[in-house]
Amino acid sequence: MRSFIMRWPELGLGVRCKGLDINQAAFDIFVENMPTKALQGHEMVGGWLLRDHSILFNRKPFDIPKVELSTENMDQAPVGRISFLRPQGRGAELLAKYDESVDTREYIPVAQVVPEDLEILKKAGREQWKATTRTREIIFVEFVKEDA
């Protein structure tokens, strides 16, 4: 199963993310667009989720019809889940659940942080929360393929 690395150079942190048995075509398109980078943000209503408001598909556009993508409510997803929101053409939003969430909205799961990196993910989440709500420090997230 292919995987990628999600990392935050400003924080010196990174986690490994593996594909799922669903939405594999979406995972493949995301990996095909790597390396890619985005401004890291945070979810402000639904709970402890890292949120990238703008992920770009600069190499291969996202062309999977909405009806062919399975969805799940974020409050039902396991910690470590990586999900898309409204993927289409050149962009999507991306969320990473790093702790509890009450978010009953629908997202498109595409990857899962490996269990051994969940604590690192939570640390990144807490750092971003402080940046978003207090320090306004600018933190970027990078996604790079991880060759087997």
Add this chain to the structure above:
Amino acid sequence: MEAWRVLKEEIEAQIALTSNQPDQDILDVFKYSISKLGAGIPHDDQIFSTWFYGAPDVTYAADWIYFLIELARSGESYSMPALHKMAKYWFVHPSHFGEYCGLFQQYSFTKRIDRMLDTLDRDSFIELLTVFRSYIMNINAWIYQYWPWGVSYAVPRKDRAYYEKGLELLSQ
């Protein structure tokens, strides 16, 4: 080169810029509280209401364009004249307010898209709006970066115990 392709390239350049840093409009309005056309000034000279109402025209413009692309891709159920008109209703008309709030770059792109809408066939409509959506999503990311979330550390969510204690304190 066709006009829409020239515009698309200019939008691509702004996508590249805003993938790494906030653009001028974001810094002016959301970081440094500058009201360039007077938004908010008659209302006690404050910028908060401009943020509160100006920013969502960015956030939701990305959604409206997502919908318009989905409709354009859903075969012939919507003719091009119908899609052109819906584009005006859904994202062009609401965008005037965005310019007034200080998001000049986005609105200058919107006006140019509006002027060439009638010349766009299905593919160029989808391609141009797809790139424009990515630009708007970048701008939206920076708005969320500079939004004054912290102010509600002073106004957290409250529960029953909070109000019960309040009643107790009130009745002493």
Add this chain to the structure above:
Amino acid sequence: MDEPRFIIRWPELNKQVRVGPIDRNRKLFDWFMENLPARCIQTTTVVAGLSVNMQFIRMNKTVCDWIQEDMELEYIHEWPCGRGFMFMTAGNVAHLCFKVDWVTEPLAYPTFCEVIEEDKPILKEVGWFFWERLLMEKETYHVEFIREEDT
């Protein structure tokens, strides 16, 4: 024969103003009159410059059959205080605003009526009163629309 007018009344303040048609969009004025009396809550704008804002007025008798963009439009920052315009109006729901004081928003809207000169000071007084209440007290204030002939 005098032009028909409607009254805007703020019952909780016991204040009212008289409103007549202007030289444009008479169709909107007649449609609005046709659907009176009506009632709504009173709020204000918060960005553009002060207007009193009546955001959901039920037009019970006849449906809106016009499109805002097709109407004659004016730039709000240029037209006189006391002039009224329709904003997001469709179906049986009217959204009405009246410019109260200095506005910086350079957008165009379909104007269709105006408070008579004599009553404009009342509009200014109540307009700023509602802005103050919006900042903290937030009591509920209603606004009523009645045809002058029915009073």
Add this chain to the structure above:
Amino acid sequence: MAENWKMLQQEIDAASERAVEECPDDMLRVFEYDIVRTGAGTGRLMMGPWWEGATSTRYLGSYYIFNIVKVAQDMNISAEQIRQLVNLMLPTALGTVELCDISDYARFTRQTIDCINEEIDDREDMLSLLNSLWFYGSAANAWCQYRMKWGIGLSFKVNHRDDLIYMGSRANEAFERWDHEKKEEN
């Protein structure tokens, strides 16, 4: 089977009449008393439910339903197209309205979508129900706007030319930001 959608419409219209008179509980709860029964508001910060709750309420009504009613009138779109627009556009904003505990408006919207999908085929009936929901949505939007804590804004003053000129002139006196933020931010 009594048509559910007519009972739903009556319920929405009754709620609308009450909203003409006084502030619905949904808006009092979220915007006055800082209560969000869904637990939404990350880290208990109310700014998310306030801003995204008020915004999704406004856009659900004032851009989606309003524009659907408008294009139905202006472009004479079919019942099937109305159904397509409703299913494509409403759920997105509805999810946030619901999560922010603006519960009546969320329920009315969800039930309207269900009726349009499962019960109503007549175009005029669809528009009649959407009209009622649009009226209630306009009321909800007005109350969100009225109840939002605008007083906060009084502490966020606009920076005018003289402010910026002064600040620029004093830049060298300012304590430097933490080192790791020195990078390319212009």
